[in-house]
Amino acid sequence: MIHIHGAAQIATLGGASTKPKTGKEMEELGLIEDGGIVIDDGIFVFVGSSGEANRYVKEHSGDKSVTVLSAAGKTVTPGLIDPHTHIVFAGSREFELNLRLQGAKYLDILQAGGGILYTTERTREATEEQLMAETVRRLDRFLSHGVTTIEAKSGYGLRLNDELKQLRVARRLDAAHPVELVSTFMGAHAVPAEYKGDADAFVRTVTEEMIPAVAREGLAEFCDVFCEEGVFTVEQSRDILEAGKRWGLKPKIHADELVSCGGAELAAQLGAVSADHLLHASKDGIRQMAEQGVIAVLLPGTAFFLMAPPADARAMITAGVPVALSTDRNPGSSPTESLPFIMNLACLTMRMTPAEVLTACTINAAHAIGRAASIGSIEVGKQADLVMFDAPNYLYLQYHYAVNLTDTVLKKGDVVIRDGKRVPI
Numbered sequence: 001m002i003h004i005h006g007a008a009q010i011a012t013l014g015g016a017s018t019k020p021k022t023g024k025e026m027e028e029l030g031l032i033e034d035g036g037i038v039i040d041d042g043i044f045v046f047v048g049s050s051g052e053a054n055r056y057v058k059e060h061s062g063d064k065s066v067t068v069l070s071a072a073g074k075t076v077t078p079g080l081i082d083p084h085t086h087i088v089f090a091g092s093r094e095f096e097l098n099l100r101l102q103g104a105k106y107l108d109i110l111q112a113g114g115g116i117l118y119t120t121e122r123t124r125e126a127t128e129e130q131l132m133a134e135t136v137r138r139l140d141r142f143l144s145h146g147v148t149t150i151e152a153k154s155g156y157g158l159r160l161n162d163e164l165k166q167l168r169v170a171r172r173l174d175a176a177h178p179v180e181l182v183s184t185f186m187g188a189h190a191v192p193a194e195y196k197g198d199a200d201a202f203v204r205t206v207t208e209e210m211i212p213a214v215a216r217e218g219l220a221e222f223c224d225v226f227c228e229e230g231v232f233t234v235e236q237s238r239d240i241l242e243a244g245k246r247w248g249l250k251p252k253i254h255a256d257e258l259v260s261c262g263g264a265e266l267a268a269q270l271g272a273v274s275a276d277h278l279l280h281a282s283k284d285g286i287r288q289m290a291e292q293g294v295i296a297v298l299l300p301g302t303a304f305f306l307m308a309p310p311a312d313a314r315a316m317i318t319a320g321v322p323v324a325l326s327t328d329r330n331p332g333s334s335p336t337e338s339l340p341f342i343m344n345l346a347c348l349t350m351r352m353t354p355a356e357v358l359t360a361c362t363i364n365a366a367h368a369i370g371r372a373a374s375i376g377s378i379e380v381g382k383q384a385d386l387v388m389f390d391a392p393n394y395l396y397l398q399y400h401y402a403v404n405l406t407d408t409v410l411k412k413g414d415v416v417i418r419d420g421k422r423v424p425i
């Protein structure tokens with residue numbers, strides 16, 4: 001049994017496990033001052049005031065050993081969840097920053113054979129073991145920033161065996177590392193060089209060969225596509241996501257990132273779980289997303305790193321679209337594992353409030369990866385994933401910005417970070 005007591009503040013995020021929070025609900029954090037939490041067998045068994053938690057432990061601990069953790073002066077939140085990463089890849093692309101500073105556009109670099117295609121070459125060359133080793137270092141950094149679950153996309157293989165290789169690495173890491181991974185197949189991330197620009201032929205390979213193989217091996221829960229002018233059209237994206245649906249993969253979509261091209265509308269028509277990026281989503285697309293309950297996964301770090309204006313989060317929240325946030329961890333447009341810094345950016349560049357930001361990185365992010373029944377809030381019966389931040393209240397997380405305030409992290413009831421340091425389990 002674990003007994004956490006004396007928390008300055010607990011943000012429970014309770015009451016939204018069946019439906020993501022929208023509009024004003026995103027401001028409701030379920031705060032408890034001077035709070036206590038009891039965990040048994042990796043599950044939250046009590047959440048309330050410190051006094052009540054003491055009584056619960058006295059009455060229920062029996063002959064169990066009790067580990068007591070003080071949370072004095074700390075803010076406790078659910079383990080942070082990152083619902084959009086491209087974490088399994090080889091190499092890095094720091095040289096692209098210089099090109100972009102000189103005026104090169106992200107898509108020009110891709111169309112000249114760099115960008116995603118450069119990382120594809122490195123990833124194809126790498127063995128499963130090499131990919132494991134590179135990815136573990138990124139997962140360690142995520143964990144040290146309070147992130148206990150991430151979504152992980154393929155999309156740097158762009159041919160069957162290398163897509164499977166990326167997804168198998170994600171599956172092995174999910175079993176081996178404290179950070180939990182939820183996999184998405186994204187074979188349609190770019191048209192690989194060997195197709196010489198014939199995107200239709202590549203789409204046939206994705207729909208007829210890759211999706212069935214991924215589904216047969218049970219390697220992914222979601223299917224994603226880079227729907228963008230110059231990458232995959234709305235029609236090609238629809239074919240891919242419908243094929244995914246036929247094979248039991250739930251649709252997600254990279255939509256309207258660089259230009260407005262109908263990605264938000266497509267997400268609504270297909271009943272996608274989420275539409276991500278949305279910097280150029282149309283008003284009508286946002287309205288349709290709200291009607292269909294499509295979650296907007298916003299990536300303000302990508303806008304920041306590409307030096308572009310961010311998505312209109314306020315318009316989406318006002319329209320009733322549930323909003324989640326993510327790092328978009330990838331080697332080109334967002335090389336960071338600091339979800340807390342992304343939260344700062346959401347607040348300071350998109351004017352999301354500190355409460356909306358916390359909702360977006362916990363319960364709404366859990367919905368965006370189909371895990372809201374088990375994670376995303378501190379509620380009795382849920383998996384005991386939580387973070388203690390070195391902060392007197394949740395507002396402070398967006399105020400003392402760009403530093404890592406993570407003090408303690410619990411994953412499935414195991415203490416994996418204490419005093420900012422990794423605890424071997």
Ligand SMILES: N=CN[C@@H](CCC(=O)O)C(=O)O
Nearest residue numbers: 115116226328330331332333
């Ligand atoms: N936009 C497409 N895919 C990634 C970037 C991948 C890369 O540049 O390697 C994204 O979500 O930003």
Ligand SMILES: [Zn+2]
Nearest residue numbers: 084086254328
């Ligand atoms: Zn992405």
